[in-house]
Amino acid sequence: MQLSVERSGGRCVVGLPGPRLDAAVAAEFKRGIVELIDTGADAIVLDFGAVGFIDSSGLGAVVGAYKHLGPRGKLEIACLSPAVRKVFALTRMDRVFTIHDAVPAP
Structure with a gap:
């Protein structure tokens, strides 16, 4: 999985x-995010604009990255499709993560 990373205004937007x-x-997604965190990224926005489906493994990888970041930083979600937003709502992850309709300005 090739993640696109744009560093802007002290944060990383990951496509x-x-x-x-x-x-x-x-697993590959989580490794990429953990690598960003380990190299100093502490404000990450995950841009889900191209993602139309997520399963429990994908959701677990997002949560694992969030836990790896810990209290020293923040992980936010942007651009969820209706299907992916529904998974976040059903699992109550929409209460854990800040979710934006679009990638927020830096």
Whole structure:
């Protein structure tokens, strides 16, 4: 999985290539985010604009990255499709993460 990373205003906007964040790519996704965190990124926005499907493995990878970041930083979500937003709502992850309709300005 090739993540696009744009550093702007002290944060990283990470674009997921889509169209799925599932068991086939979840571990690779998490490794990429953990690598960003380990190299000093402490404000991350995940741009889900290209993602139309997420399963429990994908959601687990997002939560794992969030836990790795810990209290020293923040991980926000942007551009969820209706299907992905529904998964976040059903699992109550919409109460854990700040979710934006669009990538917020820096």
